[in-house]
Each structure stands twice: as C-alpha cells, then as structure tokens.
Amino acid sequence: MFKHLKSDLPASVVVFFIALPLCLGIALASGAPLFSGLIAGIVGGIVVGALSGSHIGVSGPAAGLAAIVLVAIGTLGSWENFLLAVVLGGVIQLVFGFLKAGIIGYYFPSSVIKGMLTGIGIIIILKQIPHFFGYDADPEGDFAFFQVDGENTFSEILQTFNNISPGATLIALIGLGILILWSSVLSKKGKFFQLVQGPLVAVVIGIIFYNLTKGSDLWGISTDHLVSVPVPEDASSFLAQFSFPNFGAIGNPQIWVTAFTIALVASLETLLCVEATDKLDPHKRVTPTNRELLAQGTGNIISGLIGGLPITQVIVRSSANIQSGGRTKLSAIIHGFFLLISVILIPRLLNMIPLSVLAAVLFIVGYKLAKPALFKTMYDLGWKQFVPFIVTVLGIIFTDLLVGIALGLLVGIVVILIKSYQNSHFLHIEDKSNGKHKIKMTLAEEVTFFNKGAILKELDSLPRDTYLELDVRKTRYLDNDIIEILDDFAFKAQERNIDIHLISERGMVENPPSFIEFFKLRPKSA
Template sequence: MDKPDQSAGVPTGAPSIRNDLVAGFLVFLIALPLCLGIAMASGFPPVAGIITAVIGGVVATWIGSAALTIKGPAAGLIVIALGAVTELGSGNGSVGYRRALATIVVAAVLQIGFALARAGALGDFFPSSVVHGMLAAIGIIICSKQIHVALGVTPEAKEPLHLLFEIPRSVGRLNPEIAIIGGVSLAILFAFPVLAKRFSFLKKIPAPLFVLAVAVPLAHAFDLEHEHTYTFSINHHDYKIGPNFLVNLPGNVLAAVTTPDFSAVLSGTSLKYIVMFALVGSIESLLSAKAVDALDPEKRRSDLDKDLLATGVGNLVAGLIGGLPMISEIVRSSANIGYGARSRLSNFFHGLFLLLFVAFLPGLIHRIPLAALAAMLIYTGTRLASLHEFVKTFRIGREQLLVFVSTTIVTIATDLLVGVAAGIVIKMVVHVVNGAPIKSLFRPDIEERSVGERVVLRIRHAAVFSNYLSIKGRLAKHEAKHVVVDFDHARLVDHTVMEKLHELRGEFERSGRTLELIGLDRHRSLSEHPLAARRKAALERAGSTP
C-alpha cells in the first residue's frame, strides 16, 4: 500500500483516498445541521453556513497545511456575527447581514496579513484561562438564545443576561409540539455518548444524524409544513405552528449568493467587529489546528502561518458571496480523525458533499425543524461552558479560576474584546502580585550559554504568558541536541509557560532532541497540578538574585 505524502498532506494511495472519502461523508452528515444552526443563530440565512463549509472544504483545503482539520463555521463566532448583524442593521436584518459581510471581508484581509507577517505564533500568546473563559462565555450566550428557539418561543429580551432570566417565562409559554422536538433532540444528544460506550457500532454514526432521523419525522407528524392552529389537550390552550419553525432555503443555490455592503465599513461599529472577527477567529483557528495536530495519529505538525493564510483566503471568498466566517473547527476535526481520515482530502470531500446536497436536494433541508438545530447548539454550548471546565481550571490553580471566571462574566456582560482584554489585565495583575517585575512582563531577561551540543537558557525575573513568545523565539534559534531552560533565578513561572514548554518538549522528543527544565526546586507550586504556576518566596528571591 502506498504511503501518504506527509509533507503535503495529500495521499498517493487509493486506500488513503477511500478512507478520506468515507471520513468526509460522515463529517458532512455532522456538518450539515450544525452549519444551518450556526448560521441561523448568527442572524445569517441558513444557507450561509453551508456556503462557508463548502468554501472551507473545496477552496481552503489546497492552501492550508493542516492535514486533518475541517474548516467551516463555528459556534465560537456566533456571538460576534449576531452582534454585527444586529448593530450594523439597526433593526433591519437584511442590511445588517450585508454590512456584516463587509466586516468579514476586511477581517479576512487582516488575517491574510497576519499570515504573511508570520503571526501564527499568536496562538501561543493568549493564556489558556482567558481563552477557555471566553469560550465558556460563548457557550452560555449560545444557550441563553437557543433555549427559547427549542421551546418554540420568541423572547422579548435581547441581551444574554436578560435572555437567561427570561428562560423560566419561556418554559411557561412553550409551544408543546415544538418543545417536544427540541426536548427529544436534546435528550438524544446527551444520551448518545453513554449509549455509544455500551454499543460500539454507534461510535461510527454521527449523533446529529440520529437527531435528524427522529426530528424530521416528528416535524412531519406535527405537519409543520402547513400553518395551522392546534389545541393542547392538557391545558386546552391553542398554539400556532407552521413553516416558520422549519429551515428556509432558496430553491436555487445561485440565488443564495449575497454581496457585501461596504457603505458603513469605516464606522466605529464596523471597525470593532472587524477586529473581533480577525482576532478571535484567528486565535480559535490556531488553537484548534494545534489541538488537531496533537490528535493526528501520524503526529504531523502544521505550518500555522499557512493554515492561517488558508483561513483568511477562505473568509475572503465566503464574505464576498454571503457566507459566515470560518475557522479550523475542533469538533468536526476530531470526528474526522475518529472516522479514519488520512489527509486534507477528507476536508475537500466534506465540502463537496455539502455542495452536491444543497445543489440537488434542498427540499430535504427544508424539512429540518429549527428546534432540532437549536438543541444541537445548546448541546455545543453546554460543552463549552461545562462544569468540568470550571473544575479543571480550579485544579490548575485558584488564580487561573479567577482569570477564567472574570473573563466569562465580563464577556457576557459586555462583549468578547472587552472580556478578553479584562482577562489579560487581571492575569498580569496576578503576576505582579505573585512577584513578577512589571518590566519583565513583556521582555524576559535571558542569559545564554552554549557548550558543544548543550545550550542553557537562564531566565531571570519572570517567565509568563506575555513574554513566552520571546522565550520560544530564543529556543527556536538553537538546533542543539540538548537544550536546558534554567528557572533558578526566575521569581515566577506561570501555568501558560509550563504548559507551552511541556508541549514543546514533546516536539523536541519527536525530532530526536531533548528539552530539560531545571531550577524549579525552590519554587512553590500554586496547586498540585503538574503544570501549575511556580513562585519563589520573598526570602528565596532575595537570596537567589545576583
């Protein structure tokens, strides 16, 4: 059997292509309902999500180097996209949609600029507690909006906190038949992982496919295709249902193409969303690509700058014809690997299947109930904001939980940029309180010493997330077989640096080299976690500083 070309990520053997074809088809089954749901939750037409996934598969595949990532719309950008449509349209969804497309196009140009400037290292700058706090906030915001859709109720509130407070009222006003579809769909999604452990054959079947297999017949049984009123026997109340509870797609794919409106692209609101799309989209995509690399059975390493270029080009094309922004999406990418994908062709096939389905079978998509899509998004939101994430962060360190929760709360109360900025500021304040000199937060003091095949980097004052890129840059300069990082003169080594160096040590080992961390014996760990932050006591710092 021919072996795949690992450098290009494109297989040369027929068996590999067959694996990618099967994986691409199974991921297509997952992507179809998720793309529709993400688009509708973002205030975009449902087909916009399909457009993005098609471009992510058919176009971006050949530009990026990330072999097993699936590119498409992501739940993590819902909050930004919906905010752009709402604020730029001032109540007019059509106008807001086209102006939001303009911000996506400009943000895509920025992403291409990031890639050409080799800014793929951005993925290593942001501390994990801030990123996870941001994602938890996004999960809560998604749930606050989609629970009402799953219940068949239109809420009066618009802001996330008010939407959360309105959930009890919506439960009391729920539309029974729509709520049945949403509730059954949600039950399937939560029960599926448990059932898959007991019945191994289920592991090869996408959970969203089971949801559709139940939800579509229920929608037909409730006759959602025709507007009518029914009386619920328990409370003898009349309820209206009809096609507005189903996905609405244009009959012709070309009719879905929408061009951006650049008339307000220089406004303050547009500039805010341009920065959000470019920054948050790039960070999410880079982090996802790195996570997928860690799952790759062949342990290939992606060129993150090239992958960011693919994301930027894909977003440019998507924005110009009416699509959502795309990223390297972690859930679909993980499924792609689980289904046996071998190369980037699986992403191409997933996009091709979506294109063929929308082109030739749009009527089937129209039968999908919105409540089922809302259930899928609620499930995604609960995973982003699960209690497990809070517990996991607490175990790493109390200071990590402080940053995590602060980022989450500020993001929900304001917006993503403010939330991320607040998390970073709080993180820096924590570092200063723990002994890091302000002058060392961005510029580490590093002393180098080389002896043959051994290089020692002695870091003074502090090694923290905000100066890690400089530390990594110094490490990248050396090709010695044995590299040592000495923290004996560092007052503080934060969790982000410990985590990143742990990942880097694995990369060294795979290339036949060693990365050794020394000088932490006199540091006190801030928790029992092996990668927790380390801090020196005041007396120890005074005694160790030359």
Template sequence: MPPLTPDKQPWHTHLAADIPASLVVFLVALPLCLGIALASGAPLLAGLFAGFVGGLVVGTLSGSPLSVSGPAAGLTVVVAAGIAELGAYSAFILAVVLAGVMQLGFGLLRAGAVAHFVPVAVVHGMLAAIGCILVLKQVPHALGYDVDFEGDESFVGQGGGNTFTDIVAAVQNADLGAFIIFVAALGALLLWQKVGKKMVGSWMPPALVAVIVGALTNELFRLYAPDLHLTDATHLVTIPDLSGLSGILFALPFPDFSRIGDPAVWRVAATIAVIASVESLLSVGACDKLDPFHRITPTDRELKAQGAGNIVSGLLGGLPITAVIVRSSANIDAGARTRVSAILHGVLLLLSVLVLAPILNHIPLSALAAVLIVMGLRLASVRVFHAQYQRGKGQFVPFLITLGAILFTDLLVGVAIGVGVGIFYVIRSNFRSAIVVAHEDHEYLIRFAKDVSFLNKPALLRAFSAIPNGSAVLIDGTRAQFIDPDIVDAIDDFLLSAKARNITVELRRSATSLNTHFKQEAAA
C-alpha cells in the same frame, strides 16, 4: 519511530471518522448560517454561501486539522452596520472581498504571531464561556421559544431582553410539542452514546441520531397528535427553495466594483479584516487545545486561508467568514480526525442549497438544541473548572473573569478583558518573585532572582528599611541579566545610609549597569 498523526497520513485513512463528523457539523452549521444571515440583515442565502465557502475553500487551504469556518455570530453587528452605512449589499460584499485581500496581507506579514500572546487561562475561559452560552441560548429553542436567531451569542437579545429574560419568557411561553421533541432527541443522543456506538461504531454519530429522532417525533405528531405538531417555519430549519444551479448563481448580487474608491468601503473592509482575523486566531488556538492529538495550527497560513475564503465568499455574494469555535467544537466532539471533515461539511452545505432543502426543512430547532446543549455542557463541565482551580489563583481568576466577560458582553470584548487580567497577574507574579529576601539573626540576603525593573523598587526599599542596625547584608545580583537604573540608585542610597546604621554590605553583581556603576563609585 512515533506513530504519524492523522494529518500526516493519506487523506482517506480516517474517512470512517471524518464523514460522520462532517454530517454533525453540517447539521449544526446549517441553522447557524441561516440565523446569522437573518440577524445581519443580509439575504438568507448569503449565510449558506459563506458556510460552504468556509468548508470548501478555507478547509482546503487552512493548516488547522479540525477547525471549521463560516459566518460568525460575532460579526453580525459589524455586517448589519456595514450594510446600513454603505447603503447597498453589493457595496458591502465588495468590502468583504477587500477584507480578504487585507487578511492575505496579514498572513504575508506574519501577523499570526498575535495569537501566541493570549494566555492559556484566557483560552480555557473562552471555551467554557462558549459552553455556557450554548446551554443558555439553546434553552429557549428547546422549549420552542424561537425569538432570537439560531447562533445568537450576545447577552442582549432581540427586543431589549437578555439571555436570562429570554429563558424566563421561554418557560412562560413553552411549546409542549417542541419540548417533547427536545427530550426525545436528548434521550436518543445520550442513549446512543452509551449503547449505539458500541454496536455500529462511529458511522452513526449520536448527534445525527438525535436529529433523526427529533424529526421522526415531529412526523409522528403530524399523524397522531396534530396539536403538538410543529408546522410554523420559525420552529424548523428553513432553507430557501431555489431552481437548480442557475438559480443559485444569480440569487445574490455581485460586488459593486464601481465603489472601490469609496473610503467608507475600505473602512468597513478594514473593520471586517481585523475582527475576523482576531476571532479566527482565537478560535483555532482554542481548537488546538481541544485537539486530542495536540497539533498546532500555523497561524500565518490560517490568515491566508481566511483571506482567500473571504475573497471567494464576497465574489459570490456571501457573508464574511471566520473560524468558528462552536462548529469546530462540534467537529471535535463528533470524532473528526482531519480537515476532510470541514471540507465535506462544505460540500453538504452546497448540496443543501441545491437538492436537500425539502428534507432538511423538516428538522425541528428543538432537536438541534439537544445537540448543542450537550456540547456546551462538555465545554463548561465541572472538570474544566476544577482543573483551572487546581492551577492556582493566577490561572483561575483570569479564567473566571474571561468567562464572565464573554457571557455578559461578547467574544472579543471578553477576551480583551481576560488578556488584561492575565497580563496583570503575570506582572504581579514577576513583581513578587524578582526579589528574594531571607535572613537569619542579623545576617540578610537580598537576591535578584530575575531581571529587576523600576516596578520592584518599592519592594526593595521596604526590604532595606526593615533591616536592623548593625546587620550584615549580602546583595546578590548574579542571576539578573538586567537591573533598572532606578534599582541601582536605590542600592546606592542604601550604601550611603548603611555606614550611619553600622550595616556592612557585600555586593555580588553581574548586570552591566550595576557593575559599571559601582566600579565608578570605587574609583571616586
């Protein structure tokens, strides 16, 4: 009997792996939740609320063992535009609730099958693109140039720049203290991967060691090198300070249900529902590719879980939620085994709002940059490019185009372009392999290797025209289940011309349309 996968075992079996992984995901998710809220023009707490709902609600209901949900950078433009269009944040979070209801409907209608139409090469291209974006976007943070919000994934940056101009500006305006903290955190992470894990096991993940070393380095600067000490809140994790549970409950507005009949609210809700659903399905599909146990996420269940999460997040005043590949990658990279890790990360985000703010506000963003850069390099390693290259042009070209399109646009646009290129290569492959032509001297074989459509007609006509006069031709259609009427007409025309060219033709066919046609011709 094969061994059980982790999700089939009791939930507490893998706590030794899931608890440390949840700490890493929490540290990665915390600044991302705040940064995405800031970029969206929403209250900072809205990002944290969405984060812990993504962990607690979606993590509990989802069938994905390793994906992590929360506010997504891909929705920042939608959120900002939605708040502006509706004129009030209370109306916007009503749209989030309605979007969640729509996602529940998508799940009940089994719309999750859409995810299976994305080619594997596109999924790998998406993962590599996210890796490249992580590296490029974290370089400025590593140098202390914290102009763009944490978690920004768009090519166009704040103030009209872009990913590459931001790197140039970061080099020109580097903060020495932040860079030293980055180097210390990076060194600690790499060293712990080599040595530390062997001594203490997985209970102290390298990413957590990097963050601790980064924070301690900044404290040493405070004591012994004040000029290098990072004090500006823009360089540090910044959690709003609230007065207990009562302060949290009333920190954000409640949905304005009086506007439930407003068509603009429903329009924004539909936009959120579609984009969040597509991004979630893409993320869990990519996550399944990274899963060391090769588990498959039930996509319809995922849509229902995301819908429930958005309903709860909207009711609490939080941002819309999706499955997020960056957090999911961090979860897998940290050694998580089950969804307990995602749930615990949600618990930690809730605790960060309640009691942990004074401690977490000492973490430098440059230390977190070390964690994210290492994770990005793994997603976009040379080995990944080599593996795709080995699969041939039909896989490598869609992979590269998806990567480039995401890097220079955004996730959804890039994936759409990649899917288009992938479909082109599928059609091209089928087009080339549908008709096989072989010959020896003046004996020709034309075999329909699979279903033949009108797209194959030019190739068939070229094959007919290349046959010399006086040849013998065998047209074999026994392997085709379908032959397009255009192909039948082309064969019919060839038969008529073959007599004048002294070409003998033998037909072997099984497709109904071809069979019927030539029976009628024989009877006439």
C-alpha cells in the same frame, strides 16, 4: 486525506446539521440576506478547509462578527458596499499572514483559552434553551448577552417558560435521549452505530415527527420553529441569490475602516479558536497560524466576491467536529459540500427539520465544552489559574466573546505583575554580626520596572546599622529604573549606617559610590 474517511464522514454530517441553522441565524442576526450565511459556510468548509493547516478546525460565519456586520451594512449604505469591505478585509488578512502575525495567538494564557471554551459551552446551552422548548424569539446567531429584541440571555429564558411548545419540546427530549443513548451505549455495540451518528438519527426522527403531527393544535410544530433555507424555483432564481461587491466605492474611507475592523476581529477570533481547538485535539497536533491567516484571508476574498458573510474559524463547529470523531480536514471540506448540495437539491426537506432537535445536539456540544469537573480542576491549580479562567467564563456569559477574553487576559496580566512583584528578589536575614544585622538580598534573573515597588519597599524597611549583601551574579537583565533606586539607596545608606557589599560577576565591591557608574561598565546582556 481519505485514510480516516470512516471517522471524517460521520463527523461531517454532525457538523453539517449544526452549521446549517447557525449560518442562517448569524445572517439573520447580522441583517444580511439569509443566503449570505450559507455562502460563508460553504466557502469556509470547502475553500478554507482545503487551504488551512488545521486538521480539525471548521470555518464559517461567526456570531462574534454579527454586531459589526449589522452596523457596517447601515453605515456603508448598501449590501454591495459591505461585500467590498469583506473582500478588502480578506486582502488585509493575507498581509497579516505574510507578516507572520499568527504568533499573536500564542500570547494568550492557557487559563484564558480554557475559560473561553467553557464560557462558549455555557452560552451555547443557555442560548439553545428557547429553541429546545419551541420559543424562537431570537436567531441562533445571537450569542451576545444583550439581544436584538432588548432582552438578555436570562430574561429570554424566563420568557421561554411562558411560551413552551409541547410538540417541539417532546421531539427535543426524544432527540436528546437518542443522542445520550447513542454516545454512551449504542456506539460501543458495533460499527454500524459508529458510522451512523446519533445526530443524523435524531434529525430524521424529527422530520418524521413534524410530518406526522402536522396540523395538530397540541403536538404540531410551527413553521417558525423549523430550519428556514431559501427555496429557489429554478436555476436562474438560485443564481439570483448571489451578490457582487461594488468596486466603485473603493475610495470610500469608511469601506477601509470596516475592512480593517473585519480583518482584525476575524483574525483574532480565528487565532483564539485555533489555540482552543489544538488543545481539544486528542492527537495534540499544532496548527500553523500564519498559514491559517492566509487561508482565512483567501476565504473572505472569495466569500465577499460572491455575496457571503465574513468567515472565521469557529469553535462551536470545530468542537463538534472533534467530539464526533473527526480526524482530518476532510470532515470540514465534506460538510461544506453537504451545505452546497443540500441548498441546491433538498431545501424543502431541510425546512422540515425542527430547530429543537438541533438544540438538543448543541446541548451535548455545550456540555462537553463546559464539564463541571473542569471547574474543580482549575480551582485545584490555584488562584493564579482559576481567577483568569472564571473571569473569562463570566465575561463571555455576561458580555460577548471578545470582551470576555479581553477581561480574562487583563486579569492574567495583573496576576503576572503580582507574581513579578513577589519574585523580584530573595531576602535572607542572619543574626547580628559585629553589632550589625546581616541581610542578604539576591536579585532575580530578570528585574524590570515592574519590580520597583517590591525592591524599594524592602530597601526602605532595612533597619539602621545593617550589613547588606546585594548579590547580582544571577541577574542577566537589570532595568535602569532599578539601578536608579539602588543609586538613591546608596546615598541614604550612609545616613543610616548601612554598609553595602555588592557581589557581581566582576567580584565584590564595598559601598559602591555610584551604582549607575558600576553597571555602565557591565556588559549589556548582564
């Protein structure tokens, strides 16, 4: 595990600085105690990181669950009741894992997964623009198009330009310059610049800038534009931040509905993230999805037992881990320990970090996920790849993650149906022979009810006095709907003076009286 420590340690520092405000922001957006987001980040890093089979995936509280959590807390009546739903959701995820439900993630087209990554990259940039310029009307966890304050992604950006903070903007630009210089120039100059990552330097300079400009009306950074970690006064006040589920409410049906919703959405987000991170992994390692569901279920049980938010594998932190050179699961585990140690030992120091500097870090992450060259690559692959890709991107930007993916998947299915319609058969027309048109129709290997329209259209368009050669030798599956169409056509063919020459594995048949009876005699596999 420690073989790649020199790569995993710097990556874990970057993931830590990204995870810290996201954990707090998602908790705030969820209407939950701020400390619950940190608990979920710690458990996601240490527990899920240790149990997961993913080498580069990072788990923690997810923005996609924020709306569900917000509604559920109000519906269930108390935070303790909601924690019980989180625990039960984890148990249901364990059941999913044991039932081998992890295979679901493999049924999402590559174009949709790439669209998901690109859409998330764009939304990261758009959502961090207010923080970059020192305008903090919404928490970092508010990743949906319509926001908690009634604004949307773009109207919030317009509001930002009327509320620019000079100090926050200046240190954000300095931080962005450091990050670009570090990754493009300094990282190639020596081992020191590879071990000490640009984001760490940017954060340290941000803390120094905040303290030097404190009290300045022009360049000072307001406290609402800083990281806000709960600061306990002593050990007892620290322990008082933990909450425990109310097991007395286990008979409440609403608890079980919420638990199943959490398990379903968290599992789907995790499986999609696993598929996406595996594609980003430069070493192309494959994550065992069923083991991932078991790890996530265990993490949610523990998180719920001690007062944390629901956990999923999350693409923002996972992609930051990959881009920062993380090689093994150790980077995710170390980032969890960093979260734990920092909230215990240095919460006041963390509260000096400007959010605009962290926004600069996320700008780089977002750009690497949504490089402009990818749009051209997908366009060059043809409309069957580009349309589901772009629909997924736009869906994520203008709705939210799961809706965007669902739209992309729906379009992908429509594309499959169109291609299935087009590829059901091959038609070859020859010159007239003995006064009749000779037409050869070869059916595909698998012909289902999706192909009914295309085949019916071809048969109905055959002219009178035609010699039809119908070849089913390559066909291994022929849907009963298609057989019925052929049977009906055999009756019409007599009226239109169409001779049918059926070629199958069993030989040749001229004008079969009943296709239904003929195919009943064929093996089911044929």
